[in-house]
Amino acid sequence: MHKTVFLVGLGLIGGSIALAIKKEYPDCKILGIDIDEEQADIAKLLTVIDDKVETIEMGASAADFIILATPVVQTLSLIDYLSKMELKQKVIVTDVGSTKQKIVEHAADKFGTDKIFIGGHPMAGSHKSGITAAKPHLFENAFYVLTPSNNTDPAAIDELKKLLKGTKANLIEMAPDEHDSITGVISHFPHVIAASLVHQAERFNHEYPMIKRMAAGGFRDITRIASSSPTMWRDILLHNKEELLHLFNDWQHEMDTIRALVEAEEAEKLHDYFIHAKTYRDGLPQRQKGAIPAFYDLYIDVPDYPGVISEITGYLAKEQISITNIRIIETREEIYGVLRVSFQNEEDRKEAKACIEKYSDYDTFFGD
Structure with missing residues (x-):
C-alpha cells in the first residue's frame, strides 16, 4: 500500500497504530506530530514514524489518511482546523476517541464532501503510556469500533479497514449513538462507580483509620479503574452526558431495588439477586479485550x-x-x-x- 498516513498524537495508541500499519505495509509513509516534541523525536528515533513534521498543515496536506490520536476535546478542535485546509481529494480522517456521537456529528457539520470522516475507537490500552510503550500487537483480538455516518461511502470504509488490517483487531461497525450507549454501560459508568466507592471509603476513613490499610485487597482491585486519567474521564463523561444521565437514573432504580430487599429482609429474593448476577457475570467472555483493559x-x-x-x-x-x-x-x-x-x-x-x-x-x- 503506497499511501501516506499522518498521525496527530504519538502516544501509546497513536504509536501502536503506526507500528501495526508499518508492519503490514512497509511501503506506507508515516508522518507524525505531537504536542510534546520530545515524543515526536523519540517516535522518529525508534522508527515508529518515518518523519516528524513541524506543523499540522505539512502533514495533513500530504496525507491520504489522517489519524487523530488525541483526547476527545482536542479532536474536536483538530476537526475545526482541518476543515479549513486544502487537503487531498477524498482524504480519509479518523480518530481514536472513547466517545463517538458528538465527534461524528461535528465532523459531518464541518467537513465537505471532499473530506471523509469515519469515527474510530480501538478498545485496548495498557498500564503504560507514551511512545516507548507502543507495540504493534496492542490491538490484536481487541474490538476496534468504526462509526461511519449514514452517508459514508462504503469504499472509504473498506479502505480504512484495509489500512488497519495490521492491527489484527476485530474491526466492527456500529452507529455512533449505539457505541456511546454500549461504552456508557460497560466502561464510562463503571469508572464513575469506582470513583464513588473510593470517595465513600475516604469519607469513612476519618472515622475508621484502618479502612485505608484493609482496603489493600479486594477493594483496591475492584476500584483499579478509578486510577485512570482524571482529565480524560472528565472529558469522556461530558461528551457522553445524555447517556450517563440515563444510566444514573437506572442505577438509582437498581440501588432502590436492592435496598428494599435488604430493608424487608427478603432472604430468598436477595439470594436470587446474587445468583442472577453471578450467572450473567460468569457467562461473560474471559480474557477477551473489551472496553475496560483486562488485568x-x-x-x-x-x-x-x-x-x-x-x-x-x-x-x-x-x-x-x-x-x-x-x-x-x-x-x-x-x-x-x-x-x-x-x-x-x-x-x-x-x-x-x-x-x-x-x-x-x-x-x-x-x-x-
Whole structure:
C-alpha cells in the first residue's frame, strides 16, 4: 500500500497504530506530530514514524489518511482546523476517541464532501503510556469500533479497514449513538462507580483509620479503574452526558431495588439477586479485550515469609518472564493466595503459572 498516513498524537495508541500499519505495509509513509516534541523525536528515533513534521498543515496536506490520536476535546478542535485546509481529494480522517456521537456529528457539520470522516475507537490500552510503550500487537483480538455516518461511502470504509488490517483487531461497525450507549454501560459508568466507592471509603476513613490499610485487597482491585486519567474521564463523561444521565437514573432504580430487599429482609429474593448476577457475570467472555483493559493477575498461595517475593521472581527470571507488578495481599477475602503478580498479557500469565508450578509446590490461581 503506497499511501501516506499522518498521525496527530504519538502516544501509546497513536504509536501502536503506526507500528501495526508499518508492519503490514512497509511501503506506507508515516508522518507524525505531537504536542510534546520530545515524543515526536523519540517516535522518529525508534522508527515508529518515518518523519516528524513541524506543523499540522505539512502533514495533513500530504496525507491520504489522517489519524487523530488525541483526547476527545482536542479532536474536536483538530476537526475545526482541518476543515479549513486544502487537503487531498477524498482524504480519509479518523480518530481514536472513547466517545463517538458528538465527534461524528461535528465532523459531518464541518467537513465537505471532499473530506471523509469515519469515527474510530480501538478498545485496548495498557498500564503504560507514551511512545516507548507502543507495540504493534496492542490491538490484536481487541474490538476496534468504526462509526461511519449514514452517508459514508462504503469504499472509504473498506479502505480504512484495509489500512488497519495490521492491527489484527476485530474491526466492527456500529452507529455512533449505539457505541456511546454500549461504552456508557460497560466502561464510562463503571469508572464513575469506582470513583464513588473510593470517595465513600475516604469519607469513612476519618472515622475508621484502618479502612485505608484493609482496603489493600479486594477493594483496591475492584476500584483499579478509578486510577485512570482524571482529565480524560472528565472529558469522556461530558461528551457522553445524555447517556450517563440515563444510566444514573437506572442505577438509582437498581440501588432502590436492592435496598428494599435488604430493608424487608427478603432472604430468598436477595439470594436470587446474587445468583442472577453471578450467572450473567460468569457467562461473560474471559480474557477477551473489551472496553475496560483486562488485568492479567496470577495469585500464588505462598507462606508470607521474608524472601518469598525474591523466590518467585527468581523462578520467573529463569524463564525470562516479565512482570508489571507484585505484592503481598493483606486482605484476602475472595482472593486465592497471599501473593499477586501482574503481567502484560495472557500469554505471560499462563507461562508464569506453568513456571511456578514447575519449580515449586505452590498453588496458583487466575481468580477471574
